Amino acid sequence: MTPELFYIVFVILFGIFIITLAVMGIFLLIKGVRNKMINIVLVGLAFISLPIGFIGNFIFQLGSIFQETFIVACFILTVIFTNLTFYKNRGSFSKILLCTVIILACIQLWFFFISVYGEWTYYLYYIRVAFDFPYTFIVFNWLSYSAYSAYKLVKSQNIDPWIKFRYKMLAIFSFIFSFHSIPEFFQPPGTVWGDPYNIVSLAVFGGTAILVVVFSIGFSTAWIMPGWLKTRLNRNYHAIEDKDYQEKELLELIKKELSQKRTL
Amino acid sequence: MDIIKHLASRLAELINISAPAARGLIKLAIKDEIGPFRPLNQVSFNEFKSTIENSLKKRLINLEIATHELIVQYLVRELTEYQSLITLGGV
Numbered sequence: 001m002t003p004e005l006f007y008i009v010f011v012i013l014f015g016i017f018i019i020t021l022a023v024m025g026i027f028l029l030i031k032g033v034r035n036k037m038i039n040i041v042l043v044g045l046a047f048i049s050l051p052i053g054f055i056g057n058f059i060f061q062l063g064s065i066f067q068e069t070f071i072v073a074c075f076i077l078t079v080i081f082t083n084l085t086f087y088k089n090r091g092s093f094s095k096i097l098l099c100t101v102i103i104l105a106c107i108q109l110w111f112f113f114i115s116v117y118g119e120w121t122y123y124l125y126y127i128r129v130a131f132d133f134p135y136t137f138i139v140f141n142w143l144s145y146s147a148y149s150a151y152k153l154v155k156s157q158n159i160d161p162w163i164k165f166r167y168k169m170l171a172i173f174s175f176i177f178s179f180h181s182i183p184e185f186f187q188p189p190g191t192v193w194g195d196p197y198n199i200v201s202l203a204v205f206g207g208t209a210i211l212v213v214v215f216s217i218g219f220s221t222a223w224i225m226p227g228w229l230k231t232r233l234n235r236n237y238h239a240i241e242d243k244d245y246q247e248k249e250l251l252e253l254i255k256k257e258l259s260q261k262r263t264l
Numbered sequence: 265m266d267i268i269k270h271l272a273s274r275l276a277e278l279i280n281i282s283a284p285a286a287r288g289l290i291k292l293a294i295k296d297e298i299g300p301f302r303p304l305n306q307v308s309f310n311e312f313k314s315t316i317e318n319s320l321k322k323r324l325i326n327l328e329i330a331t332h333e334l335i336v337q338y339l340v341r342e343l344t345e346y347q348s349l350i351t352l353g354g355v
Contacts, residue, residue: 031355036306040355085351088309089344150348158273159266163353170352223355240269242287250288254327257281 006206007196013209014054020216022051027224039084046077068112072105075139086146097142104135122189132181140178147171162233166222173218176211183207265304266353267312267346268294274342278335279324293320305354309347316340 029044031037053070056062079101087094111128114120151167183204191198194205221229245253268290276286294304296319298311307315316339324332 028355035354036308037351037354039351086348088347089313146348150346150352153346154349157270159270159349160353163266163349166352167348240284240287242284245288247292250285250292251327254281254285254289257285258279258327258329 003196010206010209013213017212017216018051021047024220042077043081046074049073082143125189129184136181137178140174144174162230169222177215267349
């Protein structure tokens with residue numbers, strides 16, 4: 001395979017990443033609005049903003065600041081989603097983390113402004129990348145850690161297996177994505193991202209493309225889980241069918257059960 | 265709703281009633297608190313919390329459960345710990 005062919009394959013992978021995220025984002029946004037779940041609305045918007053940023057920059061040439069603004073929106077909304085989903089009434093650590101991510105996001109935006117309007121040096125490039133790592137790592141590792149911690153709680157409970165699987169998938173794929181800024185360290189400064197005539201740049205582009213496409217497919221499958229997969233995961237699980245009690249009938253049943261307990 | 269199933273299984277253990285009866289009791293308490301027309305998958309964390317603290321507590325008192333205060337505290341703790349089930353089981 002020639003470098004140009006590799007480049008085309010990696011561009012296709014990025015295309016799959018962007019389309020998958022957009023589909024997932026729209027799906028979550030619709031679900032969130034329909035079920036009145038603000039956290040799902042926010043994560044839907046987060047994963048719609050990422051493709052908007054990339055399409056705006058790479059197709060409509062709106063620039064790196066445009067792209068970074070939407071990435072910042074995605075990352076901050078993702079942390080808010082994690083906090084609203086896992087950490088309501090659970091102390092202030094989640095708020096501290098959100099503040100840290102907002103500060104790191106501002107730092108990234110500042111670097112992008114300098115790169116466009118100021119004097120950009122290799123030194124500044126590596127400082128930006130050094131700040132990008134904790135930024136990305138905190139956002140997606142926080143989600144991964146939260147999903148994994150919750151999974152540890154639910155795995156021994158009588159809960160639908162497909163839900164437990166969703167926890168696992170969120171934990172695994174967020175963990176993978178939390179490292180997606182590492183290839184940036186090896187990108188030769190001053191070269192075009194994915195330049196097929198620069199083997200290092202092409203490898204960095206390819207590594208990132210593989211990482212992000214794995215994330216997008218795994219993360220989307222977790223949310224838009226196909227019916228056949230749910231059925232397969234639930235095949236040994238006997239779902240509870242509740243009898244539809246009338247209030248009087250239910251209260252009599254409870255009183256009877258309680259009196260039986262008291263007489264024992 | 266898996267969060268209801270989970271809270272009900274805890275409630276059933278605490279007051280020694282069957283799990284279906286406990287689930288029914290929680291569903292009745294939700295109806296008392298937020299009305300009969302809201303689908304269960306649209307009940308938020310805060311609404312679950314206020315349901316436990318208000319209408320479920322009243323129902324436990326009416327059933328002469330002496331430890332109602334401790335049960336309410338325990339269920340709120342369980343809800344807080346397992347809150348992600350509302351989202352991950354609701355989408």
